[in-house]
Amino acid sequence: MTSGGSTSTTQSLGGYAEDPADIINYVSKHDDETLWDKLQYNLLTDMTLAQRVRAQNIAASLPLMAQGIPFLQMGGDFLRSKSMDRNTYDAGDWFNKVDFTLMDNNWNKGLPLAQDNQGNWSTIAAYMTDPDRAATPDDMQLASAVFDEFLSIRATSPLFRLTTAQDIMDRVGFHNLGENQTKGLIVMSIDDGTGLTDLDSQVDALVVVVNATEQEQSHRILTATGFELHATQAASADVVVHGATFSEGEGDDAGNGSFTVPALSMAVFVKPQMGEQGAGLSAFATAGAPDVVPYGDNVIYVKGSMNGWSNNDPMSYIGGGVYELTLSLNGGETYEFKIADANWGPVANFGSDSGTVTLGDDKVLSYNAGNLSITPAESGDYVFRVNAFDPAAPVLNVKNDNPYPGTTVYLRGDMNGWGTTDAFTFIGxxxxxxxxxxxxxTYQFKVANDGWNTVNFGSNDGALEPGTVDKALEYNAGNLSITITEEADYRFVFNAHNAGQETLSVGKSALFGDTVVYIRGSLNGWGTDDPLLLTSPGTYSVTKSLTAGSYEFKFASEDWSTRNIGAAETANVEVGSALPLAHGANPGNLVIDIAVDGDYQFSLSGFNPDTPTLLVTEVSVP
Incomplete structure (x- = not known):
């Protein structure tokens, strides 16, 4: 079960259960500190008491807005404290007291027992004397009232209690996505509009906006119209949330809408159902929206002293408003350049009047401004990345394509005595x-350099298996582990392209093992004349001479059952574009249109033999 899409959609957050009732959502429980106490460690030190109460109100109420079963710790709704004790099993009523009169949240009752808390006594003692951490009866009453309001909102709409995985996939969407998202903001919708069973006769859609930042935030959603603040919150005991608003788009933006929510607030908006069921808000209004290329069909270039200020180096549009180009630069040499279209405007001619670019740092560009300059310390390939989400003020970032230049990265674990015998090779x-x-x-291991400092990646949820793709890694986290059932050569790929989003993928080097896989289709009578050959770890290729025309084909073993690889989501293959495929009982045929006679290489690569990726490239044209 996922929120907002199956594991094959762009909105997938990863599946981990088949039924909403299998999911227990909580932010605090009987183990460890109470939520109020735990937040004292994690919230910013300069937050006021009022801000801390608002942060707790959001955290305590989040499970009530989530699908699945809420699990709530007694007293969490009114700021209950155990005086920072993280284990009160033997602490008695002194630390476990709960005051249902809402006069005392049990804060600052002395240092908690030494057994599990002594290491934090100095920090706890400082917290206990801080007036911005000592909740008052008024704070407790406000927190309790706000929690009761969210409890009421959940209880009065079945949309917060969906009962099937399919309903969640069809109805629940998230709208603050991707690298351009506003940090600290969650925007979730639940659809009950036309095309879906009418579960709530009072609304056509709901939107929940969680603003965990210290500033008011607004977020625009395509096709969002007709929303208003939930009536319960319009009369909330929390007067701040009264300021949450919805505004309709105007002019060219008509038919869309923006939700504005005060700082440290969670607001629920409803689209009232006016009699018959009406249009709601699609779960895919954002994730399924077409990608709008910022500069349209105009090619964007890096133009500078590295290429004679020419149009020789076009950037590639990779989606989400982002353009990229990799250039080879000499260490110690200063390069001046700009980001421009072919004619230096009017679409793009971007620079900066403070033109020095620092590797790895974002730089906001301005139209028709001065030249940019960069001086790389080392020779190598450098990635120029322009995020034009705001086309009038694109953001440039330049970084070494090799994230750890001069550092050797190793696979270190049980397979080699945690030594440095298995060095990774940088592959670009x-x-x-x-x-x-x-x-x-079974092997435990990590990805690290020789000193366990510059590179030291693992995971606190570290289990992998052959076929794992893009396992999220964390710096200085726990060991990874992999269970191998068959002796073979295994390929590990560490992806550090995006700092802070490092991943690891692993699979057999010979993806299909001893099975011979052929390209079979109208290009060879569906026979077994053209086997794929292992050309590099995890990659198989075959080259075919083709005349212009349309061809249907698959990749399959001789028996059509051990391997039968065809279309996953789409059957159309484009030369030069990677396409995910799927193995199954009888997946659909693939189709490719060849425009020009020539030799074409068909390559399958990946980590899981059931889900390889196909890339067709033009080798030569007569």
Whole structure:
């Protein structure tokens, strides 16, 4: 079960259950500190008492807005404290007291027991004397009232209690997505409009906006119209949330809408159902929206002293408003350049009057401003990345394509005595690859450099298996582990292209093992004349001479069952574009249109033999 889409959609957040009733949502429980106490460690030190209460109100109420089963700790709705004790099993009523009269939240009753808390006594003592952490009866009453309001909102609409995974996939969407998202903001919608069973006769859609920042935030959603603040919150005991508003788009933006929510607030908006069921708000209004290319069909270039200020180096549009280009630069040499279209305007001619670019730092550009300059310390390939989400003020970032220049990265674990015998090779695109022979067994390991400092990646949820793709890694986290059932060569790829979003993928180097896989289709009578050959770890290729025309084909073993690989989501193959495929009982045929006679290489690559990726490239044209 996922929120806002199956695992094949762009809105997938990762599936981990089949039924909403299998999900227990909580932010605090009987173990560890209460929510109020825990937040004292995590909130900014300069927050006021009022801000801390608002932060708790959001955190305590989040499970009430989520699908699944809320699990609530007693007293969490009115700021209950155990005086920072993280284990009160034997602490008695002194630390476990709950005051239902809302006069005392049990804060500052002395230092908690030494057994589980002594290491934090100095910090706890400082917190206890801070007036901005000592909740008053008024604070407790406000928190309780706000929690009761969210409890009422949940209880009065079945949309917060969906009972099937399919309903969640069809109805629940998220709208603050991608690298351009506003940090600290969650925007969730629940659809009950036409095309869906009418579960709530009072509304056609709901939107929940969680603003965990210290500033008012607004967020625009395509096709959002007709919303208003929930009546319960319009009369809320929290007068701040009265300022949450919805505004309709005007002019060219008509038919869309913006939600504005005060700082440290969670607001629920409703689209009232006026009699018959009307249009709601699609779960895919954002994730399924077409990608709007910021500069349309205009090619954008890096133009500067590295290429004679020419149009020789076009950037590639990679989606989400982002353009990229990799250039080879010499260490110690200063390059001046700009980001421009072919004619230096009027679409793009971007620079900066403070033109020095620092590797890895974002720089906002201005139209028709001065030249940019960069001086790389080392020779190598450098990625120029322009985020034009705001086309009038694009953001440039330049970084070394090798995230760790001069540092050797190793696979270190049980397979090599945690030593440095298995070095990764940098393969470009911020990625490193190593192939190791592993016998059957379970291995713990990490990705690290020789000093365990610059590079030291693991996971606090570290289990992998062959076929795992893009396992999220964390710096200085726990060990990874992999269980191998068959001795073979295994390929590990560490992707550090985006700092803070490092991943690891692993699979057999010979993806299909001993099985011979052929390209079979109208290009060869559906026969077995053209086997794929292992050309590099995880990659198989075959080259075919083709005349212009349309061809249907698949990739399959001789028996059509051990391997039968065809269309996953789409059947149309484009030369030069990667396409995910799927193995199954009888997946659909693939279709490719060849425009020009020539030799074409068909390559399958990946980590899981059931879900390889196809890339067709033009080798030569007569």
């Amino acid at each position: 695109g911020g990625q490193y690859e190593v192939v190791v022979t592993l016998a059957a067994g």
